[in-house]
Amino acid sequence: MTIQYQINTPISADQFIDLLRRSTLGERRPIDDRECMEGMVNNSNLLVTAWDGDQLVGVARSMTDFHYACYLSDLAVDQNYQRQGIGKQLQILTQQQLGRHCKLILIAAPAANAYYGRIGYTHHPRCWILDREQTL
Structure with a gap:
């Protein structure tokens, strides 16, 4: 198996x-909301993908x-x-597309929390989320 990585190769919502x-x-994405999923794919400005032949096997x-x-x-x-x-390589390739001062920022899934610390991320307790249903 040889995994091929691509930068900004378009993928479909499907x-x-x-x-x-x-x-x-x-489990944590609105995969049944087609419009939302299409928007997520179409409006990202950096997409790094991993492929096994013609099968998409990873994405950052x-x-x-x-x-x-x-x-x-994601x-x-x-x-x-x-x-x-593969996940680590997707992050490395993402980082290589960025300027020298640019930081990768993410919200970890609970099951992946320990993973990010092991590969060099620093935990920051300050994250705030305002859901669309909330009013200002």
Whole structure:
């Protein structure tokens, strides 16, 4: 098996949804809301993907200014391909697209919390989320 990595190669919402289902991330994403999923794919400005032949097996989906902050919104690897370094390589390739001062920022899934510390991320307790249903 040779995994090929690509930068900003377009993927369809169907490919993205299928991968999320094959990873643990599908449980925490609105995979039944087609419009939302299409928007997530189409409006990301940095997409790093991992492929086994023509099958999408990993994705790092980000929004960034490329100079100061990069929000790594989705890091998903097919469960059958996990623990092979694909997720780490997706992050390395994402980071390589960014300027030297740019930080990767993410919100970890509970099951992945320990993973990020092991690969060099620093935990910051300050994160605030305002759901759309909330009013200011």
